[in-house]
Amino acid sequence: MKVLIHNSAELAQQAVADILSNRIAASPASVLGLATGGTMEAVYDRLILALSESGVPVEEVKTFNLDEYWGLAPDHPATYRSYMNSRLFGRAGFPVGRTFLPASDAADPVAESAAYEAKIRDAGGIDLQLLGIGQNGHIGFNEPTSSLASRTRLKTLTESTRMANQQYFDGQEATPKYAITMGIGTILDARDCLLLATGSNKADAVRKMIEGPLGAHCPASALQLHPKATVVLDAAAATDLTLREYYQYVHPDGIDVQPSHG
Ligand code: F6R
Numbered sequence: 001m002k003v004l005i006h007n008s009a010e011l012a013q014q015a016v017a018d019i020l021s022n023r024i025a026a027s028p029a030s031v032l033g034l035a036t037g038g039t040m041e042a043v044y045d046r047l048i049l050a051l052s053e054s055g056v057p058v059e060e061v062k063t064f065n066l067d068e069y070w071g072l073a074p075d076h077p078a079t080y081r082s083y084m085n086s087r088l089f090g091r092a093g094f095p096v097g098r099t100f101l102p103a104s105d106a107a108d109p110v111a112e113s114a115a116y117e118a119k120i121r122d123a124g125g126i127d128l129q130l131l132g133i134g135q136n137g138h139i140g141f142n143e144p145t146s147s148l149a150s151r152t153r154l155k156t157l158t159e160s161t162r163m164a165n166q167q168y169f170d171g172q173e174a175t176p177k178y179a180i181t182m183g184i185g186t187i188l189d190a191r192d193c194l195l196l197a198t199g200s201n202k203a204d205a206v207r208k209m210i211e212g213p214l215g216a217h218c219p220a221s222a223l224q225l226h227p228k229a230t231v232v233l234d235a236a237a238a239t240d241l242t243l244r245e246y247y248q249y250v251h252p253d254g255i256d257v258q259p260s261h262g
Contacts, residue, residue, distance in 0.1 A: 001210060001223060002230040003247040006254035009198040009234040010042070015254060016130070016196045016232050017046035021056055023128055029060040031120075033129030033182070033190055034088075035140075036065065036080045039198060040132060044088040051092055058094050062123050064116075065101040066131070066140040067181035070154060072104040078168045079104045102152070102180035109180055113152040117186065129190035133197050136160050137205045137218035141181035148214075148222045150183030184222045193229040195220070200236040207240040230256075 006012040020043075023030055034040075051058060068080045076082065081101050089099050100119055106112035120126060131139050136158060142150060143158045155178065157165075162175045169175040187193065197206050209220035210231060223229040232254065238244055251257065 001226075002251070002256065003210060003238075003241075004230065004232045004251050004254040004256060005238045005244065005248055006232065006234055009236070011254065012196060012198055012232050012234045013042040014046055016043050016194065017050050019194060019230075020047050020128070020130070021050035021054065024051070024058060024061055025054065025056045027127065028057050029062075030127045031062045031064070031123050031125065033126040033131075033187070034063050034065045034084065035130045035132050036067075036083045037132045039196055040130070041087060043130075043196065048088065048092045058092055061094060061098065063089075063094065063099045064120055064123070064126060064182075065099075066129075066187070067179050068102040068104050069176040070102075070104060070106065070109055070178040070180050071176050074103070074105055076104070106180065109154040109178075113154065113180055116152045116180070116182075120186070126190040128192045128194060129187055131187070131193060131195040131220075133195060133202060133205050133209060133220050134161060135164065135201055135205055137208055137220045139184070139187060139195070139220045139223075141179040142184050142187075142219040144219060145216045146184055146219050148216060148219075148225075149185045151186050152180065152182050154178055155181050184219055188222060188226055191228065193223055193226050194232065195223065195229070196232045197237040198234040200239060202237045203240040206231070206233060206237050207242070211242055 065080055072079050102112055102116050136144055141155050166172045166175045208218040212218055212221055214221045214224050
C-alpha cells in the first residue's frame, strides 16, 4: 500500500484531484469508480478546475459510483445521483448517459445489483476506483463484517453510518436504512484503488486499514490485498499511524517519487 501524507487537507484533496485529472488526460476513455460524501466535495471542486484549466476532455470517460441509498425517489435531493449530477457531472460536462449508479428506487435490489456488476464487466472493469473511508472502517457501504469477497448487493446501514449521514436528511428517522453498494470483491477488482481520508475523526479507521490485521471488522483493511492501492492522507488522519515516519521518509510531503540510484 502506498501511503502519501500531506501537511494539510487542501494539499491532500489537490493531490487526489490531480491524479484523477492526469489519469483522464492520459486515457480519455478511462473507466472511473467514484465516491460521494463530505470528503469528496472539495476533490470534485478541484477536479473541475484542473480539467478546465488543462482542457482535458471528459466526453469518453465512463463512471461507476460505489453506492446509492435504496428506498429514495430518484429526484430526492440527497440521492448520490443528485450529489454527482450537481457536484461533478453537470459542472464538468460528463455525459450523463456514461455515468452509472445503482437505482435508488429499484423494485428488485437483487436484480439491480447483478445488473450493476454486469455493466461494470461490460465496460471492461474499473481502471481507477476512488474511495473514502467511514469512521467504522467501511468502504462503499460495506459495513464491518461484510464479506471480503462480497459483490454488489443491498446492505443494511449501521446506526453509526446513519448518524454520520443524517445531516443530509431531515433527521435520523428520515435517513435511509439501506443502500446498494459495490462489494469489497468488486472494489478489489479495480486495477487501481485511490483512497482519501482527511481529519482526525478518521485517524483510528486509517490506522486499522493500513496497519491493523486484515479482517472484516475493518472492511478497508481489504485494501492490504490490493496490488496497487494508494492512500492519500492529511496530517490529522495520519496521527495514529505507528510507521508514520517511515511513510514520510519514503514519500516526503506526500510526493509520489520513484526511487533512483546514486
Ligand atoms: C460514499 C462512500 C462512503 C464514504 C464514507 C466517508 O460513496 O462510499 O464510503 O466515502 O462514508 O464519508 P465522508 O467523506 O462523508 O466522511
